[in-house]
Amino acid sequence: MTQAATTDPAGARRRRGPRMTAGRFFAWVVMIIILIVTLFPFYWVLRTALSSNAALYVDPSAIGPVGTGFGAFARVFGQQSVEEAIAQGGSGASIDFWRYLRNSIVVATTVTVFQVFFSAMAAYAFSRLRWRARNQVFSLFLLSLMVPTIFTLLPNFLLIRQLGLIDTLVGIMLPGLFMTPFAIFFLRQFLMNISTEVEEAAQIDGASKTRVFFVLAIPMTVGPIATIAILTYINSWNDYFWPLMVSYTDSSRVLTVALGNFNAQTPQTGPDWAGLMAATLVAALPMLLLFMAFARRIVSSIGFSGIK
Amino acid sequence: MTTAPASTGARRRRRDDTRLALLFIAPATIGLLVFYFWPLLRGVWLSFTSWDVLTPATFIGVDNYTAMVADPVFWNAVRVTALYVVINIGVQTVVALLIAVLMQRLSQSILLRSLVLTPYLVSNVVAALVFLWILDFQLGIGNNILEGLGLDRVGFFTSEEWVIPTIALVNVWRHMGYTALLIFAGLLTIPPTMYEAARVDGASEVRSFFSITLPLLRPILGLVLIVSVIGSFQVFDTVAVTTSGGPVDASRVLQLYIYEKAFAQFDFGYASALSVALLLLLMIVTFLQYRVTRAGQSDLS
Numbered sequence: 001m002t003q004a005a006t007t008d009p010a011g012a013r014r015r016r017g018p019r020m021t022a023g024r025f026f027a028w029v030v031m032i033i034i035l036i037v038t039l040f041p042f043y044w045v046l047r048t049a050l051s052s053n054a055a056l057y058v059d060p061s062a063i064g065p066v067g068t069g070f071g072a073f074a075r076v077f078g079q080q081s082v083e084e085a086i087a088q089g090g091s092g093a094s095i096d097f098w099r100y101l102r103n104s105i106v107v108a109t110t111v112t113v114f115q116v117f118f119s120a121m122a123a124y125a126f127s128r129l130r131w132r133a134r135n136q137v138f139s140l141f142l143l144s145l146m147v148p149t150i151f152t153l154l155p156n157f158l159l160i161r162q163l164g165l166i167d168t169l170v171g172i173m174l175p176g177l178f179m180t181p182f183a184i185f186f187l188r189q190f191l192m193n194i195s196t197e198v199e200e201a202a203q204i205d206g207a208s209k210t211r212v213f214f215v216l217a218i219p220m221t222v223g224p225i226a227t228i229a230i231l232t233y234i235n236s237w238n239d240y241f242w243p244l245m246v247s248y249t250d251s252s253r254v255l256t257v258a259l260g261n262f263n264a265q266t267p268q269t270g271p272d273w274a275g276l277m278a279a280t281l282v283a284a285l286p287m288l289l290l291f292m293a294f295a296r297r298i299v300s301s302i303g304f305s306g307i308k
Numbered sequence: 309m310t311t312a313p314a315s316t317g318a319r320r321r322r323r324d325d326t327r328l329a330l331l332f333i334a335p336a337t338i339g340l341l342v343f344y345f346w347p348l349l350r351g352v353w354l355s356f357t358s359w360d361v362l363t364p365a366t367f368i369g370v371d372n373y374t375a376m377v378a379d380p381v382f383w384n385a386v387r388v389t390a391l392y393v394v395i396n397i398g399v400q401t402v403v404a405l406l407i408a409v410l411m412q413r414l415s416q417s418i419l420l421r422s423l424v425l426t427p428y429l430v431s432n433v434v435a436a437l438v439f440l441w442i443l444d445f446q447l448g449i450g451n452n453i454l455e456g457l458g459l460d461r462v463g464f465f466t467s468e469e470w471v472i473p474t475i476a477l478v479n480v481w482r483h484m485g486y487t488a489l490l491i492f493a494g495l496l497t498i499p500p501t502m503y504e505a506a507r508v509d510g511a512s513e514v515r516s517f518f519s520i521t522l523p524l525l526r527p528i529l530g531l532v533l534i535v536s537v538i539g540s541f542q543v544f545d546t547v548a549v550t551t552s553g554g555p556v557d558a559s560r561v562l563q564l565y566i567y568e569k570a571f572a573q574f575d576f577g578y579a580s581a582l583s584v585a586l587l588l589l590l591m592i593v594t595f596l597q598y599r600v601t602r603a604g605q606s607d608l609s
Contacts, residue, residue, distance in 0.1 A: 156343055
């Protein structure tokens with residue numbers, strides 16, 4: 001099929017149009033069912049968030065919003081008075097959503113900037129600089145790729161505690177600031193495939209290797225750096241287990257941890273589903289927007305070029 | 309400096325960069341030593357101690373391990389986790405393979421691939437909460453549909469027999485698109501000429517799937533399986549948010565048990581022993597998988 005498409009576009013077009021065989025039709029039906037399963041929950045979140053909680057309890061299954069309004073969002077962002085919130089099915093507890101949002105942004109941004117920069121430096125050293133134990137040291141980094149995260153979490157928690165950084169944003173960020181083996185590996189892979197000619201020419205002109213790194217290597221790998229930065233940002237934003245260990249109060253609580261607390265805060269009258277779905281939507285939206293903007297880049301970065 | 313002749317430049321290039329390299333890998337090395345290797349050693353050491361964080365750790369030999377072997381909650385956690393992994397990986401691999409082959413056959417558009425990947429972009433916490441709502445016993449659309457079909461309502465997160473399959477499927481929902489894209493990338497490495505040849509020989513789609521696609525995909529499928537099984541064993545977020553291990557111990561997976569031992573009962577020694585057990589379990593499973601799928605070797609020659 002791909003062969004036909006590359007060598008004979010007219011033939012491919014012909015085939016795609018009227019030659020809709022029964023098998024192809026069936027395959028599309030299956031694909032569409034898969035897409036519905038994939039995307040329906042997103043619609044349901046939106047529909048619930050735009051409903052009023054009281055109406056949800058009366059009519060939970062209407063396909064559109066019930067008691068339509070933005071009350072749930074107002075509740076999430078603390079724009080409703082306590083009485084109003086309780087009347088609409090909220091817990092009335094003060095949820096400092098802006099603070100969680102801000103914490104999430106601070107953590108994800110800081111981790112991304114430092115981790116990608118330091119990983120790029122290491123990747124440069126592992127691909128461009130000549131030094132004796134290069135390959136041996138690199139294989140140590142590869143080894144750390146095999147260590148499951150759970151195994152490092154408990155001791156890392158103890159270390160953060162010894163450093164007195166429990167319940168601080170720095171404590172949440174610190175283990176991720178320096179590198180991830182994957183980022184180094186990913187960036188090194190790209191640097192290995194870029195010709196060294198330009199850099200060599202620059203060095204002949206007297207540029208130092210440090211200068212070459214900043215002025216040439218980084219700009220030339222801006223594509224892969226952007227990709228790994230986006231992936232790092234998303235992972236950091238979505239992380240739950242580690243921040244759950246480190247944060248105890250609102251001062252360091254990030255969005256995922258705050259949302260995860262929901263079950264414990266259910267009001268007597270039953271959960272505030274509308275409010276919860278509104279909060280969920282707001283928490284997920286930045287990543288979905290980021291994805292929309294960079295879908296092509298993210299989608300095509302997923303493959304095995306990085307693993308082999 | 310700028311006037312340095314080409315010959316010195318060339319010599320400098322061949323020169324050893326060790327000092328600069330050490331500078332460049334310094335931050336990453338700190339990260340590696342402090343947050344990967346040191347915790348690894350410390351975790352193993354702690355598993356031989358009794359420690360409640362407040363008083364100093366005392367060495368107790370293999371007591372944690374003997375206690376673990378006799379601990380019914382531990383064995384239950386192993387069983388629950390294994391059940392979770394089997395359902396999660398089984399369903400996820402089949403569905404992802406289906407999606408990947410459909411994408412290869414129907415359309416390779418970026419839009420389709422992006423739509424399939426979308427659930428992967430939201431956190432486990434978000435996915436868990438969304439399905440907590442969709443599958444709610446009273447109000448969830450899932451149960452209302454079941455009732456509409458004349459079936460009984462299901463306590464997806466509240467009945468002992470449903471809770472693990474439900475959590476496994478929630479995570480299938482989140483990960484199937486990502487896995488499908490990995491497999492899809494593998495499919496692209498199969499030369500299209502092989503399909504052309506099969507078509508000329510009159511082979512059906514189903515036949516060429518089983519005699520071309522699957523055998524040639526085996527090494528990549530093997531790698532995908534190894535990576536996703538390792539991830540699957542570390543399930544925590546979904547369970548912590550939806551059931552906290554309940555009902556009773558029906559969804560108390562290993563990681564949740566480790567977390568509770570450490571952070572609810574402050575038994576860091578025992579929790580460390582549990583994570584060593586999880587690590588060993590992972591190593592054995594990975595090794596077996598590697599052998600069975602022969603993930604390292606390709607038949608494409």
